């Protein structure tokens with residue numbers, strides 16, 4: 001099979017990772033979760049006691065950390081200094097810190113380089129915020145996955161409950177709004193839809209319906 005790339009962008013909680021992971025599985029492609037990379041940089045800063053507001057210190061953490069990405073059948077695993085941190089990085093606190101480190105151009109340059117390297121070697125379904133616009137502008141298929149803020153907050157609440165944590169819908173909605181605002185308004189590679197992306201609004205759609213819609217678009221793009 002020729003190399004093929006699917007870029008999936010969209011705001012927090014739009015269902016990108018679930019859809020991207022499942023699409024990759026069904027098409028025999030490699031799933032790359034780029035948010036996990038920003039989250040791992042954030043975790044490294046927290047562990048080093050470095051404030052995400054200190055750009056120079058964040059860069060120094062980034063330059064000295066060892067981050068490894070391993071694609072597996074059941075999704076991507078990510079390692080920080082040899083330790084599998086895939087589950088550990090999935091907290092709202094790390095999500096917020098990730099959004100902060102992601103605002104730094106030098107952090108983005110380094111991670112984009114790794115992401116482009118991964119897509120050169122194999123067919124990927126890559127999800128993030130700037131995949132269709134910056135990382136893989138030549139991707140054969142670009143999807144911009146959106147959903148209403150209330151629906152996204154409900155999904156996040158479900159994830160939190162699965163982790164045995166509590167949360168109020170109004171509070172989660174407010175946090176999502178703030179994160180959207182930060183991701184859409186930052187100076188470098190803000191979240192926005194690529195001109196040639198297919199807009200998919202997943203409000204009211206099941207995960208399977210979203211996957212089917214992406215597979216149908218992939219079929220057309222081949």
Ligand code: DC
Pocket residue numbers: 012034035036038039095098099102103127128129130131179183
């Ligand atoms: O998708 P996620 O929630 O795991 O992403 C965490 C943060 O990382 C998100 O708020 C913005 C940032 N991010 C980014 O700026 N660019 C990407 N390609 C992926 C994530």
